[in-house]
Amino acid sequence: MIKKKMIISQETMDVDFVRKVEALAGTSVRRCFQCGKCSAGCPMATFMEHPPNRIMRLLQLGQWQRVLAGRSIWYCVSCETCTTRCPNTVDLASIMDALRKLSWDSDGASKESYVQLANKLFLQNIRTYGRQYEMRLAAVFNVKSGQFLKDLMLGPKLIAKGKLKMFHSKNKNISEIEKIFTRIEEMRKKGDAL
Amino acid sequence: MGKPLNYSYYPGCSLHASASEYDLSTRELFNVLGIGLTEVPDWFCCGATPAHNVDELLSLALCAKNLELADKVEGDMAVACASCFSRLKTAQHVLGVSDVKRTQVEKAIDAPVKLDSNVKHLLEILAKDLGLERLAAAVNKPLSGLKVACYYGCLLTRPSDVPNLDCAEAPTIMEKVIEAVGAETVAWTHRLECCGANFTLSRPGVVIQLTNAVLESAKAAGADCIMVGCPLCHGNLDIRQKEIEGVYNTSYGLPVFYLTQLIGISVGLGADKLGLDAMMVNPMPLLKEKGLL
Amino acid sequence: MSRIGVFICHCGENISRTVDVERVAQEVGRLPGVAFSTDYKYMCSDPGQTLVKKAIQEQKLSHVVVAACSPRMHEKTFRKAVEAAGLNPFLCEMANIREHCSWVHENREEATVKAIDIVGMMVERVKKNRILPTITVPVTKRALVIGGGIAGIQAALDIADCGHEVILVEREPSIGGHMAQLSETFPTLDCSQCIMTPKMVDVANHPKIKLYTYSEIELVEGYIGNFQVTIKKKARSVDEDKCTGCGVCMTKCPQKKIPNKFDQNIGMRTAIYVPFPQAVPNTPVIDRDNCTWFKTGKCGVCQKVCGPGAIDFEQQDTLIVEAVGAIVVSTGFDLYTIAEKPKGSPIKGYGEFGHGKIPDVIDGMTFERLASASGPTGGKILRPSDGKEPKQIVFIQCVGSRAREKGISYCSKVCCMYTAKHTMLYHHKVHDGQAYVFFMDARTPGKSYDEFWRRSIEEEEAVYIRGMVSRLYQKGDKIVVMGSDISVGVQVEIEADMVVLATAIQPQKGADALAQKLGISYDKYHFYSEAHAKLRPVECATAGIYLAGACQGPKDIPETVSQASAAAAKVMALFSRNQMEREPIVARVREAGCVGCFACKKVCAYGAVEEKEIRDRQGNLIKVVAYVNPGVCAGCGTCQATCPSKSVELDGYTDEQIIAMIEAL
Numbered sequence A: 001m002i003k004k005k006m007i008i009s010q011e012t013m014d015v016d017f018v019r020k021v022e023a024l025a026g027t028s029v030r031r032c033f034q035c036g037k038c039s040a041g042c043p044m045a046t047f048m049e050h051p052p053n054r055i056m057r058l059l060q061l062g063q064w065q066r067v068l069a070g071r072s073i074w075y076c077v078s079c080e081t082c083t084t085r086c087p088n089t090v091d092l093a094s095i096m097d098a099l100r101k102l103s104w105d106s107d108g109a110s111k112e113s114y115v116q117l118a119n120k121l122f123l124q125n126i127r128t129y130g131r132q133y134e135m136r137l138a139a140v141f142n143v144k145s146g147q148f149l150k151d152l153m154l155g156p157k158l159i160a161k162g163k164l165k166m167f168h169s170k171n172k173n174i175s176e177i178e179k180i181f182t183r184i185e186e187m188r189k190k191g192d193a194l
Numbered sequence B: 001m002g003k004p005l006n007y008s009y010y011p012g013c014s015l016h017a018s019a020s021e022y023d024l025s026t027r028e029l030f031n032v033l034g035i036g037l038t039e040v041p042d043w044f045c046c047g048a049t050p051a052h053n054v055d056e057l058l059s060l061a062l063c064a065k066n067l068e069l070a071d072k073v074e075g076d077m078a079v080a081c082a083s084c085f086s087r088l089k090t091a092q093h094v095l096g097v098s099d100v101k102r103t104q105v106e107k108a109i110d111a112p113v114k115l116d117s118n119v120k121h122l123l124e125i126l127a128k129d130l131g132l133e134r135l136a137a138a139v140n141k142p143l144s145g146l147k148v149a150c151y152y153g154c155l156l157t158r159p160s161d162v163p164n165l166d167c168a169e170a171p172t173i174m175e176k177v178i179e180a181v182g183a184e185t186v187a188w189t190h191r192l193e194c195c196g197a198n199f200t201l202s203r204p205g206v207v208i209q210l211t212n213a214v215l216e217s218a219k220a221a222g223a224d225c226i227m228v229g230c231p232l233c234h235g236n237l238d239i240r241q242k243e244i245e246g247v248y249n250t251s252y253g254l255p256v257f258y259l260t261q262l263i264g265i266s267v268g269l270g271a272d273k274l275g276l277d278a279m280m281v282n283p284m285p286l287l288k289e290k291g292l293l
Numbered sequence C: 001m002s003r004i005g006v007f008i009c010h011c012g013e014n015i016s017r018t019v020d021v022e023r024v025a026q027e028v029g030r031l032p033g034v035a036f037s038t039d040y041k042y043m044c045s046d047p048g049q050t051l052v053k054k055a056i057q058e059q060k061l062s063h064v065v066v067a068a069c070s071p072r073m074h075e076k077t078f079r080k081a082v083e084a085a086g087l088n089p090f091l092c093e094m095a096n097i098r099e100h101c102s103w104v105h106e107n108r109e110e111a112t113v114k115a116i117d118i119v120g121m122m123v124e125r126v127k128k129n130r131i132l133p134t135i136t137v138p139v140t141k142r143a144l145v146i147g148g149g150i151a152g153i154q155a156a157l158d159i160a161d162c163g164h165e166v167i168l169v170e171r172e173p174s175i176g177g178h179m180a181q182l183s184e185t186f187p188t189l190d191c192s193q194c195i196m197t198p199k200m201v202d203v204a205n206h207p208k209i210k211l212y213t214y215s216e217i218e219l220v221e222g223y224i225g226n227f228q229v230t231i232k233k234k235a236r237s238v239d240e241d242k243c244t245g246c247g248v249c250m251t252k253c254p255q256k257k258i259p260n261k262f263d264q265n266i267g268m269r270t271a272i273y274v275p276f277p278q279a280v281p282n283t284p285v286i287d288r289d290n291c292t293w294f295k296t297g298k299c300g301v302c303q304k305v306c307g308p309g310a311i312d313f314e315q316q317d318t319l320i321v322e323a324v325g326a327i328v329v330s331t332g333f334d335l336y337t338i339a340e341k342p343k344g345s346p347i348k349g350y351g352e353f354g355h356g357k358i359p360d361v362i363d364g365m366t367f368e369r370l371a372s373a374s375g376p377t378g379g380k381i382l383r384p385s386d387g388k389e390p391k392q393i394v395f396i397q398c399v400g401s402r403a404r405e406k407g408i409s410y411c412s413k414v415c416c417m418y419t420a421k422h423t424m425l426y427h428h429k430v431h432d433g434q435a436y437v438f439f440m441d442a443r444t445p446g447k448s449y450d451e452f453w454r455r456s457i458e459e460e461e462a463v464y465i466r467g468m469v470s471r472l473y474q475k476g477d478k479i480v481v482m483g484s485d486i487s488v489g490v491q492v493e494i495e496a497d498m499v500v501l502a503t504a505i506q507p508q509k510g511a512d513a514l515a516q517k518l519g520i521s522y523d524k525y526h527f528y529s530e531a532h533a534k535l536r537p538v539e540c541a542t543a544g545i546y547l548a549g550a551c552q553g554p555k556d557i558p559e560t561v562s563q564a565s566a567a568a569a570k571v572m573a574l575f576s577r578n579q580m581e582r583e584p585i586v587a588r589v590r591e592a593g594c595v596g597c598f599a600c601k602k603v604c605a606y607g608a609v610e611e612k613e614i615r616d617r618q619g620n621l622i623k624v625v626a627y628v629n630p631g632v633c634a635g636c637g638t639c640q641a642t643c644p645s646k647s648v649e650l651d652g653y654t655d656e657q658i659i660a661m662i663e664a665l
């Protein structure tokens, strides 16, 4: 892989992006002093092309394209180990959330389609049913991700054990959930929320 | 006897589906212990990981909505799922410290945010509200000789100052609870390591690798079984165990119990009331061997 | 009518950048009572001071206001200049238009207006200034040194060599402090005992040094030149005059399994003990908590075997009062531990490293004891758990230091260097072993220091890994180290036989309590504060008290010794005079108004308020009033604010002066 040289200047360091991340995550990016303790304990670090501390570093340099271009942020499982152990109380797990949100908004800047897809379906389910129905989630996920046979062996067993319900009902107050979704959409349209 | 204990109960989505045995055993156990549970009427999904992963505002709003609904039922909020627990606690924390986010969430749910209710995981209710002594007093079939590996996973205790259930790095609450009902606990290395959680759907390969390390560690420590307080952990450790054994060409045979199931056994509840038949790794041989069923 | 001179300083550009100094000079020149006003680039410089002096003489000035930096910086300078020109120094005041104005504002117009106000207030105030006579006090030429580590030892020897008496008080049974525990010392690797012991013996033999070990400071009264210190000498249960130091008692004592703190609790000692063979004094003490006699009333073996009959079970704690003129505080440091801390403590432990419960995870000082030829293993590096020699050893730097999350954000300064030293000592002793160091960066400023660190890597083959460790756990008889190498960007896992943590340097436990007795200030970590970080680094703000060593902040031995000698020089400068002058900013009681409620006496933190009887000519008692001892008063003004009948006034800060300032606004 060829790595592009990083040209650093006030123009190439996107401070506004960093501020946005900080506002969403409620934590400081500059505070990180690159000790690497987050990466040392991250259960997902081996799957990421940029370990967590490097994501912090790239952010400090305002290089968000490099962060979002990769899959790393989609491999974070939100275990909060990094946040718990950071000697500088950097809430890195929340920074990961913020980055995923910004990537999600920019629609597909990042390549981790499976996790994105799962998240999308999950949220759709909430919007439609008010609650999560795992059977539906799994089935639709497999169809949409083209892995029809994934976990095929598990399905019938789970149904037999009563773990996957074939039918489900909607919440009585389901209209309220739709309202929450739409209000948030409107706030964002008006620029009242990130 | 102390004052009567009554809670608003938030089972969470999993307990109405893949973790129905957790729901069942919780209701049965609390009934025996004389702890009142009233389900939060028309609760919604808390948003779990996917919501905060990509849309914190939505996650906060869903949690705030549920806190509002729970407020209508008397008592502190009893939460069974570690993930829901973590989300609700985090929402309370964030909404408490950030005025900006609180204002946004109030707009989204069109109601004032209620932050004063006490959100408690079942473990907390058993260990602190009921108390270990009263718990021990309810036991009629001590789990003597059963070696339990208590698995905290990530979300029960992390990050340090948010859930406030126990020390984030050296928690003991699970061990204390299960020792109170007569079991032995093992010291093992992976009780706080991540199992891969909700990646079970999108990246099962990752989950298989991480969960294997957890199972391996529990087995190496000489555990007979694993105890959890989270349907996600349970899903990975129990449902995927056979598959993992296949991938790594090994055999663990470690039944994975919800805390309420194990404690349920100790207070004399039968297999049918605890949903033991729903477990993928059959616990019956172990329980029979130890003379517990 | 007063003829006030006002001198506005540009402070280079520090003030003139935001304040229009010429305009300030012009406008305050118009104030009633101001006879002269001018501005100048550097008022504190020699030409600047000459300008002030000349103006006083030529313009026949009665008062002076210098508008410049903080009075903490230059009040003394200008008062001296004013005095040289023949005016009483207390008729000169400073108006702070730098810290309080130019440095904190950006808008030039607003800053200029504020500067005019500040100067105007000081003009009104100075009009009410009185001529104050300087106060002289006698100087007791004896020094007290608290803490007998290398800092205290050095300061005591320097002062005593100059011919002054020194009282050295040490809390432990022997002097020596942490340096006595070290094996070899960076950056030269000379043996710590070999360079330390001769100095300890010098202390013991010095005719001018009076040593109180196993003793603590109970009470400090008085002020610079005239302190009275009460020392509590704890019962040693051994008569120091009779004991010959033969050591028979220790060989016979049946309690042999008491962990020795000096050996970081890996070695054992008896109940009657000296902490280490080279201890000074070489007189044992009985640890009453662990002695069979004190626990059960039986045993007394030591008493039976002691030839000179030195054992005294009846001995009591005694209190001794000593008069001294100066105090050097050198109470050193304590090591942070990763153990679980009590709930609510501002400092947290390391659960992720096992809270100190993994036996072969040790701290740097324990490693020193293992490496020391006189240590519990005779200088062999052996694991505490099973006595095996570790072949894979991991060092972790910055444990507790630079860790806000644990409550400590400072760098402990010495651990990068001693960790490099440890890798060398390890390599010298375990030839087939490998040392790894997890670090963030190597902080090695100092003469020959960086070269020392590089040597540990290039010649002694230590492997340095840039990255921190997330977790340590026991797996079989190994310790799994979960780290990362941020240069490579990968996780690193090492199965180590032993892990050594470079834990943070913290002040001694109880440092705050001692500070309160001494009336000196300390920072949020309880390190003692110097009067000025750059220009008065060895003095406390409280006059007559000086600092040396790690009690003021993390320091290595060379720095500690330098500071100790510097503190000694300060003490000697003080002792070079028979009398000393002090600022007359003290409180005075208007006896006519005083109702004798003694509210002032209750609030005075310095114990300066006394009771004074007023009698008529026949000797009949009329009333009892408050009297402020000007030698003791620190000029804090608390009494003035407390007095319900407004009968106490602080010279230089009278109500009249303050009201004049407010009215000028």
Ligand SMILES: Cc1cc2nc3c(=O)[nH]c(=O)nc-3n(C[C@H](O)[C@H](O)[C@H](O)COP(=O)(O)OP(=O)(O)OC[C@H]3O[C@@H](n4cnc5c(N)ncnc54)[C@H](O)[C@@H]3O)c2cc1C
Binding pocket: C146, C147, C148, C149, C150, C151, C152, C169, C170, C171, C172, C175, C176, C177, C178, C179, C182, C184, C185, C186, C187, C215, C216, C217, C330, C331, C332, C333, C334, C335, C364, C365, C368, C414, C418, C421, C508, C510, C514, C548, C549, C550, C551, C555, C556, C557, C558, C560
């Ligand atoms: C593991 C380790 C290795 C080190 N290696 C080196 C090295 O190789 N080279 C180097 O230059 N530096 C080294 N240092 C640093 C060195 O130890 C310190 O610089 C030095 O010990 C500081 O001396 P001190 O006298 O200020 O404090 P201390 O040595 O702590 O002495 C303070 C003394 O005051 C006494 N005391 C405390 N409170 C009271 C009280 N209230 N009343 C009476 N007495 C009291 C204590 O008992 C103690 O005797 C090392 C430090 C550590 C932790």
Ligand code: SF4
Binding pocket: A031, A032, A033, A034, A035, A036, A037, A038, A039, A052, A053, A056, A082, A085, A086, A087, A088, A089, A090, A092
């Ligand atoms: S642990 Fe904290 S300080 Fe260290 S690299 Fe990670 S985010 Fe930065």
Ligand code: SF4
Binding pocket: A038, A041, A042, A043, A044, A045, A052, A075, A076, A077, A078, A079, A080, A081, A082, A083, A092, A093, A096
């Ligand atoms: S929260 Fe994400 S980045 Fe942090 S340790 Fe867990 S998986 Fe890694």
Ligand code: SF4
Binding pocket: C238, C242, C243, C244, C245, C246, C247, C248, C249, C250, C283, C284, C305, C306, C307, C308, C309, C310, C311
């Ligand atoms: S107390 Fe007696 S036996 Fe012990 S060292 Fe002193 S003289 Fe020797």
Ligand code: SF4
Binding pocket: C397, C398, C399, C401, C402, C410, C411, C412, C413, C414, C415, C416, C417, C441, C442, C443, C502
């Ligand atoms: S001296 Fe080195 S090891 Fe010690 S705290 Fe500072 S950087 Fe860390």
